[in-house]
Amino acid sequence: MQQAALAGEDISPLAFRIELPDRPSVLVDLTDAKCPLLAREVAETIRSMARVGRRIASPGTVQAYVQVARNLDAFFADRVEDPTTWTAGQITPEDLSDFETWLYETMPTPRTSYAMLTQAVAVLRDIRDARPEALSPALHDRLMFVGLRPRPHFGNPVDAYPPQVAAALRDACRSHIREAVRRLATEADASVATGEDPLTGGWGRWENVLWYLDRHGPISRKELMSHRTRRPGMGPQCWDGRHFELHYGVFPSSEDMTALYLLLILTTGLEPESALELSVDCLKNPTRGYVEIEYVKRRRHGKEVNRMRVRDGGLGTAGGLIRLALRLTRRARAHAWDDSKTALWIYWHSNGVRIGGGVRHFRPRDIAVAFCERHDLRDEDGERLTVHLRRLRKTYKAEFYRITKGQLPLLARGHSMEVAASHYADIPALRPLHEAAVADGLSHALQEAIQLRVIPPQREGQLKQDTTAAAKELDVAPGEAKKLLNGEMDLWLSSCRDFFNSPFGTTGQACPVPFWSCLDCSNAVITSRKLPAVLAYLDHLEDQRQAMPAGAFDLAHGRTRERILTQILPAFPEPVLAEARAIAEATRPLENLPPLLGGIGSRQ
Template structure:
């Protein structure tokens, strides 16, 4: 037998072979479980292995009895029963019981096979067919679950705001309870009809269903008004709330329950980027140390067997910034202080285990209040129930996407960190994850995909802007002053080139060229051979307003070719030129009607070299 103590609860793990018909087989497997647990110093007493032994022994009793075989003859080192057949049938039964998406069939089969393999290694009496089966993997592999996506930014803000409102409401309720407590007296002296006296009795642990039923009138409508007002509004029930509901509400005036703690839990998980829900739940008061700079937390990650200390600095509020109500700010140190203050009376009255999350629960038997470590497992205390109970500023239910998994909060904080840093995967993984873990569990989310898409678009735009150059558009004023050194230098040319350009010596058919012997299309310093067709994509091109009619004719030609060529070929030949022309036209849109009129009045034609005309038309 092994005892496991976690979060204030002690769990007993044991296997009693006498409780099964196959007592010998159960005893042999239990021996292997004890050996393996001690040898490997398994945390939790090797509960996975003991559970597998109990499950297999129970199934063996049923399976062999239905087959007409006495389960008592089953043993690992015997030939009377084909245990391999029983193993396969047991795995199939687990699969049917838990479903194809459950990990239990894989885990239990793997655990039992490990025990049999350990026995086979140390004992020569194990049959060969059972020995070989123990070496093989489980019949059903470990299912791959669908990774959880993070909450969207709007959902994160909605959850944060709802949690803050819930914390304020909890603190206001507890403040009222303390005021009533200060005004109350022993009800055995002052009477049970006053609410402050009932609160005093609750603090003294004198209240349960039997006591309230004895000292209060039989029907709740005969109770004092301030006591009746404390009761919750009945929801479609024929019978209104009674002494049990009153005892619960009296307790909530002094002590938070797990529903109240959910708000603190949500805010802390949103504020602690490197803390899992399990680490947060396992925090004890001894792991918390307030320093001059903030808060130091000692956290334990069980799966990684790692203990680390994290420092959460205080967040200083700037003057004129956000105003907070309550007992502190919303940073991690402030939230921990507020949580400790809210649960201080629980520790004083009930002396529970020294965990951070402690709450009061009403006993099902007598309605007595008991303080213990919060588990967040009861249906009315789970994360999903808390979300369904929240309302936004307009009183409407929160619009939060399924599933209501608290683990999504951690993924959300990881994504917020990724957005803030915008760095490499190693930066985003942080100190508490390997790069591969981050890729597998956090890098798949919607926000990560959007960020990756934006990064790709930015890089493509960067490359395109450097590969594709649009011409320089020169208006009439700049054209008249083109030979001035300052103007020519601004346009990337010297005075001699500017004079030649104004004289029409550098006109390439569609545009002017600052240097026809420096074409980006060739490296031999010879005259450009692709003008004028590629001038719109050349860094040397200079356009005068007088050349707009020719550009319009070129634009018309490109549009005609759209119908003559397959789309992929048209985009390959004309796509970038179309974009470059559109950018030029956007800069001088008011000049285009006049240019169109010049084409008609002067009967301007577009002249292209025959070779290029043939190349583009075929």
């Protein structure tokens, strides 16, 4: 009896079905496992992880974990002497490391190997949490991390759509929705109101057929053509070729729902799978132009209910889009199948006499192919646009990131800061924004680093009386400070603390840059003696500003002009500036420059 228990004959079955809420059941069959005890432990763990609210929440995930169980079985079957007695408690850290190496050698891509390893570690962690004594103590420490190898690079990240492509997609969705509103609300309401029972009024009138569809639901072409009326000239023969048009007169099409679905994701940034599972009662707590969208995020702790606060109003708001979807599906919902009545996205299926949708049947990615072809949507390369649902969410995130000027905490709504940075901020579409931010930062850092020494007249007089204080403030030797203040080291736009020790050149050699670079040099000292030249040069810059394109001027002279206006001129009182302007106009300092040194010429 004890030996049978150790053999694990009654621990758990090797073949069973996993029932998932709102999803098809999945068969788990490990009866051909060569390590039956290990397979039973893994199978029981998979069944436990598939409970509501836990890690496994979809048929595809179940199948992925079953494949992990098969890989573990295949690895240990070839490694151990007696596979029939092998259990998870015998796995050592070295075994798990060897299994990692084996995966990278046998799987087709490093990405597949890493995914398999992650799921295998998740299974062992679940066994550890449920039964700590089932695993060796040494393995507990090893399960604190996934693998020994670095995480493989998974290729280029999913990028956002360019602004022009996103704008074209939005315009197409809005145009299609307006047409759907005209067809399903304005015209349908009028037609149904004026129609009557076709069994008495005849099937020949459009309004009568729509009245029948509104009351009794979809009708097959065969059933429609089988109706007869005693009144001559009122037969249904004329509706044979308009069977689709009749139903779309009162019931939404799959493209109608797809247009609303795509626009909702572009408006809210909701996860595509979460938007697909929205229900008719997803709107909660409407107040003051806002409403909460209640949705399920299956990737978070298995199946977690979240809420997103959004604007509520017209077609341009998320709340308005969902209310419009409810309005357009009102007639269809009365005749929908029971499993689709609570789903937000339902429509008439043209391949059958039924109304359905929801998670089981609504496939917006496939329907979007015909939608893009109908509206002639093109991507950034001019090719037919292919709608990738993940790119829609990235597009919303990228636009939100631009509007908020790169505020990462605001972008991290619904996930961690790390995910926001790596998955939504670090994408090619936002690279120009980041490069511009780096350039602005460097520019500001340069402006902060280059602090011109601007000395007003009063301070200049004080420093002339105190050579020690002048030397300390100007960061030169006392003898050099006296020469600076007496004008013996003057250049054209400024005085220079050390002409042969320029930050732009080699120590011991003369400064190699043109005169206007003095205003961007840490060696420059501006006193009232240099104001006439500075003002004359500012006049020249203003002339150039009028003659040059704005972008070219900002690149060539924008920083110098801003420095004069914000750092130099405000340091001097108005009487001193007025005197300097008079001197500049009288002496024309620009005429004293050789043309080859500046090419400025004389002021006219």
